[in-house]
Amino acid sequence: MIQKKICLLGGFAVGKTSLVRRFITDMFSEQYHTTIGVTIEKKTLLVADQDVTLMIWDLYGEDDFQKMRESYLRGSSGYILVADGMRRSTLDTAEALHRLAQATLGPVPFVLIVNKVDQVKEWEIDDATLARLRQQGWLVFTGSAKTGDGVPELFMQLTQTLLAAA
Template identity: 65%
Template structure:
Protein backbone atom coordinates (compact mmCIF):
# COMPACT_ATOMS: atom_id res chain seq x y z
CA UNK A 1 0.00 0.00 0.00
CA UNK A 2 1.29 3.45 -0.92
CA UNK A 3 0.09 6.80 0.39
CA UNK A 4 0.97 10.31 -0.63
CA UNK A 5 1.65 12.56 2.34
CA UNK A 6 2.56 16.25 2.20
CA UNK A 7 4.90 17.85 4.70
CA UNK A 8 3.77 21.41 5.37
CA UNK A 9 5.02 24.20 7.57
CA UNK A 10 6.55 27.62 7.72
CA UNK A 11 9.99 28.59 6.58
CA UNK A 12 12.83 26.72 8.34
CA UNK A 13 10.60 24.92 10.83
CA UNK A 14 12.70 21.82 10.31
CA UNK A 15 10.47 19.80 7.96
CA UNK A 16 13.37 18.56 5.96
CA UNK A 17 15.58 17.97 8.99
CA UNK A 18 12.72 16.13 10.63
CA UNK A 19 12.32 13.58 7.89
CA UNK A 20 15.80 13.31 6.36
CA UNK A 21 17.11 11.09 9.12
CA UNK A 22 14.18 8.72 8.85
CA UNK A 23 13.42 8.42 5.16
CA UNK A 24 14.94 7.25 1.88
CA UNK A 25 16.44 10.35 0.31
CA UNK A 26 17.41 10.32 -3.34
CA UNK A 27 17.43 13.96 -4.36
CA UNK A 28 19.34 16.86 -2.97
CA UNK A 29 17.68 19.69 -1.05
CA UNK A 30 18.23 21.98 -4.00
CA UNK A 31 14.96 20.79 -5.47
CA UNK A 32 13.17 22.69 -2.70
CA UNK A 33 14.31 25.98 -4.00
CA UNK A 34 14.07 25.06 -7.68
CA UNK A 35 10.71 23.37 -8.06
CA UNK A 36 9.49 23.81 -4.47
CA UNK A 37 9.24 20.17 -3.54
CA UNK A 38 11.35 17.14 -2.79
CA UNK A 39 9.82 13.69 -2.75
CA UNK A 40 11.05 11.17 -0.23
CA UNK A 41 9.95 7.78 0.95
CA UNK A 42 9.18 6.33 4.36
CA UNK A 43 8.40 2.62 4.72
CA UNK A 44 6.37 1.54 7.74
CA UNK A 45 4.54 -1.48 9.04
CA UNK A 46 1.12 -0.84 10.56
CA UNK A 47 -0.56 -3.82 12.19
CA UNK A 48 1.46 -6.16 9.98
CA UNK A 49 0.65 -4.30 6.79
CA UNK A 50 3.46 -2.68 4.86
CA UNK A 51 2.80 0.93 4.03
CA UNK A 52 4.97 3.16 1.89
CA UNK A 53 4.53 6.85 2.60
CA UNK A 54 5.59 9.06 -0.29
CA UNK A 55 6.47 12.28 1.50
CA UNK A 56 6.16 15.44 -0.55
CA UNK A 57 8.31 17.87 1.38
CA UNK A 58 6.96 21.27 0.28
CA UNK A 59 9.02 24.42 0.42
CA UNK A 60 7.76 26.67 3.21
CA UNK A 61 7.41 30.43 2.96
CA UNK A 62 6.13 32.48 5.94
CA UNK A 63 5.70 35.73 4.18
CA UNK A 64 3.48 34.76 1.30
CA UNK A 65 2.05 31.41 2.47
CA UNK A 66 2.22 30.24 -1.08
CA UNK A 67 2.09 26.57 -1.81
CA UNK A 68 1.51 24.92 -5.13
CA UNK A 69 -1.93 23.45 -4.98
CA UNK A 70 -1.03 20.90 -7.63
CA UNK A 71 1.50 19.38 -5.23
CA UNK A 72 -1.22 18.77 -2.67
CA UNK A 73 -3.53 17.01 -5.09
CA UNK A 74 -3.92 13.29 -4.46
CA UNK A 75 -2.60 13.44 -0.88
CA UNK A 76 -4.05 10.92 1.55
CA UNK A 77 -2.80 12.89 4.50
CA UNK A 78 -0.50 15.67 5.57
CA UNK A 79 1.81 16.67 8.37
CA UNK A 80 1.97 20.19 9.77
CA UNK A 81 5.32 21.11 11.23
CA UNK A 82 5.64 23.89 13.81
CA UNK A 83 8.86 25.32 15.24
CA UNK A 84 8.32 25.47 19.01
CA UNK A 85 10.81 28.30 19.36
CA UNK A 86 8.92 30.52 16.90
CA UNK A 87 5.33 31.23 17.75
CA UNK A 88 4.52 32.59 14.30
CA UNK A 89 5.09 29.16 12.77
CA UNK A 90 2.07 27.90 14.71
CA UNK A 91 -0.05 30.55 13.07
CA UNK A 92 1.36 29.56 9.69
CA UNK A 93 0.45 25.96 10.38
CA UNK A 94 -3.09 26.92 11.29
CA UNK A 95 -3.44 28.87 8.06
CA UNK A 96 -1.98 26.04 6.05
CA UNK A 97 -4.37 23.58 7.64
CA UNK A 98 -7.30 25.73 6.61
CA UNK A 99 -5.95 26.05 3.08
CA UNK A 100 -5.38 22.35 2.68
CA UNK A 101 -8.71 21.41 4.15
CA UNK A 102 -10.32 23.86 1.79
CA UNK A 103 -8.61 22.18 -1.14
CA UNK A 104 -8.65 18.53 -0.20
CA UNK A 105 -11.40 18.26 2.36
CA UNK A 106 -11.11 16.66 5.79
CA UNK A 107 -8.30 14.19 5.27
CA UNK A 108 -6.10 12.79 8.09
CA UNK A 109 -3.31 14.99 9.30
CA UNK A 110 -0.99 15.33 12.28
CA UNK A 111 0.89 18.20 13.86
CA UNK A 112 4.40 18.00 15.23
CA UNK A 113 5.93 20.79 17.24
CA UNK A 114 9.64 20.53 16.53
CA UNK A 115 12.71 21.28 18.64
CA UNK A 116 11.54 19.59 21.84
CA UNK A 117 15.23 19.23 22.73
CA UNK A 118 15.33 22.98 23.49
CA UNK A 119 12.03 23.18 25.29
CA UNK A 120 13.22 26.03 27.49
CA UNK A 121 13.44 28.27 24.47
CA UNK A 122 9.95 27.57 23.27
CA UNK A 123 7.62 30.44 22.52
CA UNK A 124 4.73 28.11 21.92
CA UNK A 125 3.23 27.65 25.35
CA UNK A 126 1.18 24.86 26.85
CA UNK A 127 -1.99 26.85 26.46
CA UNK A 128 -1.57 27.00 22.75
CA UNK A 129 -0.84 23.30 22.66
CA UNK A 130 -3.88 22.54 24.73
CA UNK A 131 -5.97 24.54 22.35
CA UNK A 132 -4.77 22.36 19.48
CA UNK A 133 -5.53 19.22 21.47
CA UNK A 134 -8.98 20.53 22.18
CA UNK A 135 -9.56 20.82 18.46
CA UNK A 136 -9.03 17.06 18.32
CA UNK A 137 -5.77 17.32 16.36
CA UNK A 138 -3.12 14.63 16.65
CA UNK A 139 -0.36 16.60 18.31
CA UNK A 140 3.21 15.40 18.77
CA UNK A 141 6.12 17.13 20.44
CA UNK A 142 9.31 16.04 18.82
CA UNK A 143 12.83 16.83 17.81
CA UNK A 144 14.59 16.43 14.52
CA UNK A 145 17.81 16.43 16.46
CA UNK A 146 17.04 13.55 18.84
CA UNK A 147 14.40 11.81 16.77
CA UNK A 148 11.80 12.11 19.49
CA UNK A 149 8.21 11.83 18.34
CA UNK A 150 8.98 11.17 14.67
CA UNK A 151 8.13 7.46 14.47
CA UNK A 152 4.87 7.83 16.41
CA UNK A 153 3.96 10.75 14.17
CA UNK A 154 4.29 8.66 10.98
CA UNK A 155 2.72 5.58 12.54
CA UNK A 156 -0.28 7.46 13.82
CA UNK A 157 -0.89 9.23 10.53
CA UNK A 158 -0.42 5.99 8.55
CA UNK A 159 -2.83 4.20 10.84
CA UNK A 160 -5.44 6.92 10.43
CA UNK A 161 -5.07 6.96 6.65
CA UNK A 162 -5.42 3.20 6.43
CA UNK A 163 -8.51 3.22 8.62
CA UNK A 164 -10.04 5.94 6.54
CA UNK A 165 -9.30 4.03 3.35
CA UNK A 166 -11.08 0.99 4.79
Protein backbone atom coordinates in the same frame (compact mmCIF):
# COMPACT_ATOMS: atom_id res chain seq x y z
CA MET B 1 1.10 -3.02 -1.10
CA ILE B 2 -0.62 0.18 -0.05
CA GLN B 3 0.81 3.55 -1.13
CA LYS B 4 -0.10 6.84 0.53
CA LYS B 5 0.98 10.34 -0.42
CA ILE B 6 1.54 12.67 2.52
CA CYS B 7 2.75 16.27 2.47
CA LEU B 8 4.81 18.15 5.02
CA LEU B 9 3.52 21.69 5.40
CA GLY B 10 4.91 24.52 7.45
CA GLY B 11 6.64 27.86 7.54
CA PHE B 12 10.15 28.67 6.45
CA ALA B 13 12.93 26.88 8.39
CA VAL B 14 10.70 24.96 10.83
CA GLY B 15 12.52 21.66 10.21
CA LYS B 16 10.41 19.85 7.62
CA THR B 17 13.37 18.52 5.64
CA SER B 18 15.23 17.59 8.84
CA LEU B 19 12.19 15.64 10.09
CA VAL B 20 11.97 13.74 6.80
CA ARG B 21 15.72 13.02 6.81
CA ARG B 22 15.50 11.81 10.43
CA PHE B 23 12.57 9.53 9.54
CA ILE B 24 14.09 8.14 6.32
CA THR B 25 17.78 7.79 7.30
CA ASP B 26 17.75 8.34 11.10
CA MET B 27 20.30 11.11 10.57
CA PHE B 28 20.44 14.83 11.31
CA SER B 29 22.60 17.56 9.81
CA GLU B 30 23.24 21.00 11.28
CA GLN B 31 23.64 22.36 7.74
CA TYR B 32 20.54 24.16 6.59
CA HIS B 33 19.31 23.58 3.05
CA THR B 34 16.35 25.48 1.67
CA THR B 35 13.91 23.23 -0.17
CA ILE B 36 13.26 24.51 -3.67
CA GLY B 37 9.82 23.38 -4.82
CA VAL B 38 9.27 19.86 -3.54
CA THR B 39 11.46 16.91 -2.56
CA ILE B 40 9.87 13.47 -2.62
CA GLU B 41 11.09 10.62 -0.41
CA LYS B 42 9.57 7.24 0.28
CA LYS B 43 9.64 4.76 3.12
CA THR B 44 7.72 1.57 3.77
CA LEU B 45 6.27 0.85 7.21
CA LEU B 46 4.71 -2.35 8.49
CA VAL B 47 1.37 -1.47 10.06
CA ALA B 48 -1.13 -4.11 11.19
CA ASP B 49 0.62 -6.77 9.05
CA GLN B 50 0.41 -4.55 5.96
CA ASP B 51 3.23 -2.88 4.07
CA VAL B 52 2.40 0.78 3.62
CA THR B 53 4.68 2.88 1.42
CA LEU B 54 4.61 6.54 2.30
CA MET B 55 5.36 8.93 -0.54
CA ILE B 56 6.51 11.92 1.49
CA TRP B 57 6.29 15.29 -0.25
CA ASP B 58 8.53 17.79 1.55
CA LEU B 59 7.18 21.14 0.34
CA TYR B 60 9.12 24.39 0.48
CA GLY B 61 8.46 26.60 3.47
CA GLU B 62 5.75 29.19 3.24
CA ASP B 63 6.54 32.79 4.12
CA ASP B 64 5.54 36.29 3.03
CA PHE B 65 7.30 35.86 -0.31
CA GLN B 66 6.37 32.32 -1.22
CA LYS B 67 2.90 30.79 -1.08
CA MET B 68 2.29 27.08 -1.33
CA ARG B 69 0.93 25.72 -4.59
CA GLU B 70 -2.32 23.90 -3.97
CA SER B 71 -1.48 21.58 -6.89
CA TYR B 72 1.23 19.96 -4.71
CA LEU B 73 -1.47 18.86 -2.28
CA ARG B 74 -3.67 17.07 -4.81
CA GLY B 75 -3.83 13.33 -4.32
CA SER B 76 -2.60 13.49 -0.73
CA SER B 77 -4.07 11.02 1.71
CA GLY B 78 -2.98 13.18 4.64
CA TYR B 79 -0.46 15.73 5.79
CA ILE B 80 1.89 16.75 8.57
CA LEU B 81 1.90 20.33 9.81
CA VAL B 82 5.25 21.44 11.23
CA ALA B 83 5.81 24.36 13.59
CA ASP B 84 8.99 25.55 15.30
CA GLY B 85 8.38 25.68 19.05
CA MET B 86 10.75 28.65 19.35
CA ARG B 87 8.70 30.79 16.93
CA ARG B 88 5.01 31.29 17.73
CA SER B 89 4.40 32.74 14.25
CA THR B 90 5.14 29.34 12.69
CA LEU B 91 2.10 27.88 14.45
CA ASP B 92 -0.04 30.63 12.90
CA THR B 93 1.41 29.66 9.50
CA ALA B 94 0.65 25.98 10.20
CA GLU B 95 -2.95 26.85 11.09
CA ALA B 96 -3.33 28.84 7.85
CA LEU B 97 -1.85 25.95 5.84
CA HIS B 98 -4.26 23.59 7.60
CA ARG B 99 -7.19 25.70 6.40
CA LEU B 100 -5.79 25.67 2.84
CA ALA B 101 -5.22 21.90 2.93
CA GLN B 102 -8.73 21.25 4.25
CA ALA B 103 -10.22 23.46 1.53
CA THR B 104 -8.18 21.63 -1.14
CA LEU B 105 -8.36 18.03 0.11
CA GLY B 106 -11.40 17.88 2.35
CA PRO B 107 -11.26 16.28 5.79
CA VAL B 108 -8.21 14.01 5.40
CA PRO B 109 -6.10 12.86 8.36
CA PHE B 110 -3.36 15.18 9.59
CA VAL B 111 -1.03 15.64 12.52
CA LEU B 112 0.88 18.60 13.92
CA ILE B 113 4.42 18.33 15.20
CA VAL B 114 5.96 21.16 17.14
CA ASN B 115 9.64 20.69 16.38
CA LYS B 116 12.73 21.47 18.45
CA VAL B 117 11.58 19.97 21.77
CA ASP B 118 15.30 19.61 22.54
CA GLN B 119 15.20 23.41 23.09
CA VAL B 120 11.86 23.52 24.94
CA LYS B 121 13.12 26.13 27.45
CA GLU B 122 13.23 28.63 24.58
CA TRP B 123 9.76 27.85 23.24
CA GLU B 124 7.23 30.57 22.50
CA ILE B 125 4.43 27.99 22.04
CA ASP B 126 2.94 27.04 25.40
CA ASP B 127 1.10 23.95 26.65
CA ALA B 128 -2.22 25.82 26.82
CA THR B 129 -2.05 26.53 23.09
CA LEU B 130 -1.32 22.88 22.33
CA ALA B 131 -4.16 21.81 24.65
CA ARG B 132 -6.54 24.11 22.74
CA LEU B 133 -5.57 22.45 19.45
CA ARG B 134 -6.04 18.98 20.97
CA GLN B 135 -9.50 20.03 22.16
CA GLN B 136 -10.28 20.93 18.53
CA GLY B 137 -9.48 17.35 17.57
CA TRP B 138 -5.91 17.85 16.38
CA LEU B 139 -3.32 15.11 16.91
CA VAL B 140 -0.45 17.13 18.37
CA PHE B 141 3.08 15.83 18.81
CA THR B 142 6.19 17.48 20.14
CA GLY B 143 9.46 16.24 18.82
CA SER B 144 12.94 16.95 17.59
CA ALA B 145 14.49 16.24 14.21
CA LYS B 146 17.84 16.74 15.93
CA THR B 147 17.42 14.03 18.59
CA GLY B 148 14.77 11.95 16.83
CA ASP B 149 12.32 12.29 19.75
CA GLY B 150 8.74 11.77 18.57
CA VAL B 151 9.60 11.39 14.88
CA PRO B 152 8.90 7.66 14.31
CA GLU B 153 5.76 7.92 16.47
CA LEU B 154 4.51 10.86 14.41
CA PHE B 155 4.78 9.01 11.09
CA MET B 156 3.43 5.76 12.54
CA GLN B 157 0.40 7.49 14.10
CA LEU B 158 -0.44 9.28 10.84
CA THR B 159 -0.07 6.01 8.88
CA GLN B 160 -2.36 4.17 11.31
CA THR B 161 -4.91 6.99 11.02
CA LEU B 162 -4.70 6.85 7.20
CA LEU B 163 -5.37 3.11 7.22
CA ALA B 164 -8.30 3.50 9.62
CA ALA B 165 -9.77 6.22 7.38
CA ALA B 166 -9.44 4.14 4.18
